[in-house]
Amino acid sequence: MLKPSWIASANDPQCPFPLNNLPFGVFSNGGAPRCATAIGDKVLDLAALEAANLLPACGFDEPALNGFMAKGPEAWQAVRDGLTRLLADDAANQDSRAMVTAALHDAAEVQLHLPFQVSEYTDFYAGKQHATNVGTMFRGPENALPPNWLHIPIGYNGRASTVVVSGTDIRRPLGQTKAPDAALPSFGPCQRLDIELEMGAVVGLPSPMGQPVSVDEADAMIFGYVLLNDWSARDIQAWEYQPLGPFQAKAFATTISPWVVTKAALEPFRCATPEREKPLLPHLQDTSPMLYDIELGVSMTAKGGAPSVICQTNYRHMYYSAAQQLAHHSSSGCAMRTGDLLGSGTISGPEKHQFGSLLELTWGGKEPLTLDDGQTRRFIEDGDTLALHGHAQGEGYRVGFGSCKGSILPALEVEA
Amino acid sequence: MLKPSWIASANDPQCPFPLNNLPFGVFSNGGAPRCATAIGDKVLDLAALEAANLLPACGFDEPALNGFMAKGPEAWQAVRDGLTRLLADDAANQDSRAMVTAALHDAAEVQLHLPFQVSEYTDFYAGKQHATNVGTMFRGPENALPPNWLHIPIGYNGRASTVVVSGTDIRRPLGQTKAPDAALPSFGPCQRLDIELEMGAVVGLPSPMGQPVSVDEADAMIFGYVLLNDWSARDIQAWEYQPLGPFQAKAFATTISPWVVTKAALEPFRCATPEREKPLLPHLQDTSPMLYDIELGVSMTAKGGAPSVICQTNYRHMYYSAAQQLAHHSSSGCAMRTGDLLGSGTISGPEKHQFGSLLELTWGGKEPLTLDDGQTRRFIEDGDTLALHGHAQGEGYRVGFGSCKGSILPALEVEA
Numbered sequence: 001m002l003k004p005s006w007i008a009s010a011n012d013p014q015c016p017f018p019l020n021n022l023p024f025g026v027f028s029n030g031g032a033p034r035c036a037t038a039i040g041d042k043v044l045d046l047a048a049l050e051a052a053n054l055l056p057a058c059g060f061d062e063p064a065l066n067g068f069m070a071k072g073p074e075a076w077q078a079v080r081d082g083l084t085r086l087l088a089d090d091a092a093n094q095d096s097r098a099m100v101t102a103a104l105h106d107a108a109e110v111q112l113h114l115p116f117q118v119s120e121y122t123d124f125y126a127g128k129q130h131a132t133n134v135g136t137m138f139r140g141p142e143n144a145l146p147p148n149w150l151h152i153p154i155g156y157n158g159r160a161s162t163v164v165v166s167g168t169d170i171r172r173p174l175g176q177t178k179a180p181d182a183a184l185p186s187f188g189p190c191q192r193l194d195i196e197l198e199m200g201a202v203v204g205l206p207s208p209m210g211q212p213v214s215v216d217e218a219d220a221m222i223f224g225y226v227l228l229n230d231w232s233a234r235d236i237q238a239w240e241y242q243p244l245g246p247f248q249a250k251a252f253a254t255t256i257s258p259w260v261v262t263k264a265a266l267e268p269f270r271c272a273t274p275e276r277e278k279p280l281l282p283h284l285q286d287t288s289p290m291l292y293d294i295e296l297g298v299s300m301t302a303k304g305g306a307p308s309v310i311c312q313t314n315y316r317h318m319y320y321s322a323a324q325q326l327a328h329h330s331s332s333g334c335a336m337r338t339g340d341l342l343g344s345g346t347i348s349g350p351e352k353h354q355f356g357s358l359l360e361l362t363w364g365g366k367e368p369l370t371l372d373d374g375q376t377r378r379f380i381e382d383g384d385t386l387a388l389h390g391h392a393q394g395e396g397y398r399v400g401f402g403s404c405k406g407s408i409l410p411a412l413e414v415e416a
Numbered sequence: 417m418l419k420p421s422w423i424a425s426a427n428d429p430q431c432p433f434p435l436n437n438l439p440f441g442v443f444s445n446g447g448a449p450r451c452a453t454a455i456g457d458k459v460l461d462l463a464a465l466e467a468a469n470l471l472p473a474c475g476f477d478e479p480a481l482n483g484f485m486a487k488g489p490e491a492w493q494a495v496r497d498g499l500t501r502l503l504a505d506d507a508a509n510q511d512s513r514a515m516v517t518a519a520l521h522d523a524a525e526v527q528l529h530l531p532f533q534v535s536e537y538t539d540f541y542a543g544k545q546h547a548t549n550v551g552t553m554f555r556g557p558e559n560a561l562p563p564n565w566l567h568i569p570i571g572y573n574g575r576a577s578t579v580v581v582s583g584t585d586i587r588r589p590l591g592q593t594k595a596p597d598a599a600l601p602s603f604g605p606c607q608r609l610d611i612e613l614e615m616g617a618v619v620g621l622p623s624p625m626g627q628p629v630s631v632d633e634a635d636a637m638i639f640g641y642v643l644l645n646d647w648s649a650r651d652i653q654a655w656e657y658q659p660l661g662p663f664q665a666k667a668f669a670t671t672i673s674p675w676v677v678t679k680a681a682l683e684p685f686r687c688a689t690p691e692r693e694k695p696l697l698p699h700l701q702d703t704s705p706m707l708y709d710i711e712l713g714v715s716m717t718a719k720g721g722a723p724s725v726i727c728q729t730n731y732r733h734m735y736y737s738a739a740q741q742l743a744h745h746s747s748s749g750c751a752m753r754t755g756d757l758l759g760s761g762t763i764s765g766p767e768k769h770q771f772g773s774l775l776e777l778t779w780g781g782k783e784p785l786t787l788d789d790g791q792t793r794r795f796i797e798d799g800d801t802l803a804l805h806g807h808a809q810g811e812g813y814r815v816g817f818g819s820c821k822g823s824i825l826p827a828l829e830v831e832a
Binding site for chain 1: 535536541562563567568571572573577578580590591601602603625628655656657658659660662663664665667668669697698747753756825828
């Protein structure tokens with residue numbers, strides 16, 4: 001049920017930021033970036049509330065959520081409770097409303113920044129439909145899923161230095177590629193630029209080196225979730241990824257939503273992972289629902305055109321939850337840190353319109369998409385804009401993440 | 417030629433830390449960790465020299481070299497010049513010797529820490545003998561080198577959170593493995609624990625997102641080099657690494673030497689990469705010698721035994737230099753940051769005693785090593801100690817890195 005707020009715009013059933021949500025991010029409006037929440041069509045300055053002693057001291061004047069996240073679940077809940085008291089449509093908060101109002105900014109007027117300093121970024125491959133699609137294209141339907149796929153959430157370490165916030169333009173990458181019929185590789189702009197629709201789990205609490213964590217412990221360590229676009233250069237990937245995995249094909253950019261939606265806000269939308277096709281070993285078994293029912297989509301705007309929705313899917317299609325991924329990530333004793341970001345892997349549903357990458361939607365470029373404005377696309381062209389969107393649908397309210405979008409700039413020229 | 421110092425122990429031709437070296441690290445002696453150099457059998461507190469205005473202000477009171485490294489090549493050279501003036505066997509520095517002496521500590525009395533905060537860790541696979549050995553074992557001699565190997569320095573992103581300084585005990589990792597004849601995988605302690613003898617290049621100057629750097633620019637960005645042991649769990653690796661590369665098999669620990677030896681100290685030892693078997697594309701071609709002649713070795717001490725040298729090799733055997741690796745790393749537009757660590761890949765020479773991992777030295781465990789004390793080893797057992805050592809040999813002096821060692825603790829017990 002919607003929790004009503006005295007900020008009227010938050011009570012619109014279509015608003016992604018009702019009082020039920022209270023996501024965390026970082027904003028600025030001319031001055032230094034600082035922490036914020038979103039409520040209705042406003043951004044609320046948490047540093048101002050902290051300075052006015054309306055919230056517990058959590059380092060909200062920092063330009064990143066890391067300090068707050070490191071404080072752990074009790075602090076997270078105390079701040080959520082405090083904000084709920086301050087913003088509820090409730091006579092008890094009449095006295096503080098003037099101070100809260102002074103800390104509100106029109107969302108349209110502020111700049112949103114990367115919400116946290118990404119310690120390390122790991123990307124998984126935990127959607128069965130995606131792995132099956134890609135495996136079928138590359139290895140044929142009989143060998144689509146690798147032998148380990150049903151036993152561990154396969155992942156690889158990505159690059160944290162190029163995780164950017166929604167709205168950041170993305171430069172088309174250069175790279176080495178080799179056409180199947182070419183004798184030698186060549187170096188130049190990526191010709192098969194793609195997206196991957198993912199969710200990102202944000203680690204709040206660290207775990208020490210040498211200490212695996214259980215799936216339950218992992219779930220407790222997660223602060224919240226973002227939308228995540230794992231931009232991918234398919235032609236660079238094809239040439240480089242054997243034997244040690246994706247490297248430059250994924251290193252040039254990863255875009256996340258500006259708002260981290262907390263586990264508390266997503267609690268009503270928990271759901272179980274799909275039935276196991278093979279039993280998991282004990283260290284990866286979950287004991288309660290740890291996936292979420294989150295409706296996800298992608299819209300593509302070809303240069304000069306209008307947006308078309310090219311994918312509609314749901315986070316619940318994943319085979320492994322973020323908690324299972326985090327448990328696997330720590331299983332060797334790998335230390336996890338506040339600010340670690342875990343990409344879910346591409347979230348493709350069983351139907352074609354539910355596929356979360358152009359590679360799958362156009363089946364390797366063989367079946368071009370026709371957009372609503374009549375333009376066609378196999379992969380992304382310069383000037384195109386791709387946007388992920390997502391929300392959990394409650395009764396009379398929704399919990400959203402904000403946009404996760406980027407536009408493609410032409411590649412730099414290669415020196416002859 | 418040896419540069420004589422008034423600190424007599426630095427003038428011993430076997431000493432790894434003559435005035436020619438001046439490596440950088442972080443030490444403590446009861447108080448807060450701060451930056452230091454090594455000279456003879458002493459550690460010199462750079463924070464004290466900075467406070468006494470004997471060195472330019474470079475943030476040496478920080479517990480990591482990152483601030484100093486970010487200042488760039490002019491600051492690096494100014495500090496090196498300043499230290500050389502202060503420590504040379506030269507009457508001109510008589511007046512400052514008392515203050516310098518007050519900042520000296522016996523190396524045996526202090527604790528050495530991780531010398532810099534590792535931003536991200538990338539590991540390459542750039543030794544041709546190693547790639548050929550491993551490829552032969554896994555895929556047969558005809559397919560030993562992947563098709564891309566002679567065209568790009570293959571690398572994968574590793575885990576920065578578990579890079580530790582020499583002397584840190586390493587907990588044997590747990591993980592999922594599957595024996596070739598088993599129907600299902602199982603979870604338990606690694607049975608094939610290994611080392612990889614590598615050099616690590618430390619990035620001093622950053623490069624922006626979207627901007628590839630040339631090999632020359634990459635060489636200029638590198639602050640210095642460390643010894644690096646890329647501990648590896650071969651059985652976990654075999655089960656997990658297809659299709660996205662090593663993950664938990666390498667995530668539990670990477671050990672580096674406490675001292676970062678600067679490019680300036682290694683300048684006399686520059687050498688060319690081996691002749692190209694296939695021409696490199698222009699973006700990866702080097703214009704001058706960017707590899708180094710550094711003698712490297714590994715000693716193994718089986719539990720309760722005496723050390724045996726099990727490998728002697730040289731960094732010059734690498735096919736790609738760190739500058740070429742860094743140029744490749746940025747080729748897609750991947751931003752590089754101060755504190756990024758690039759592992760060279762295992763440095764194996766052409767002869768068997770030059771192989772830089774137990775996997776190669778025992779040929780997959782089939783040919784156990786007999787140590788000097790009569791013990792035999794296929795892989796590392798609990799209580800064993802592995803130490804890398806390395807130095808560049810000049811005329812009458814050597815430039816060393818300090819030790820890079822770790823002992824193995826038994827795995828944690830797995831809950832039934």
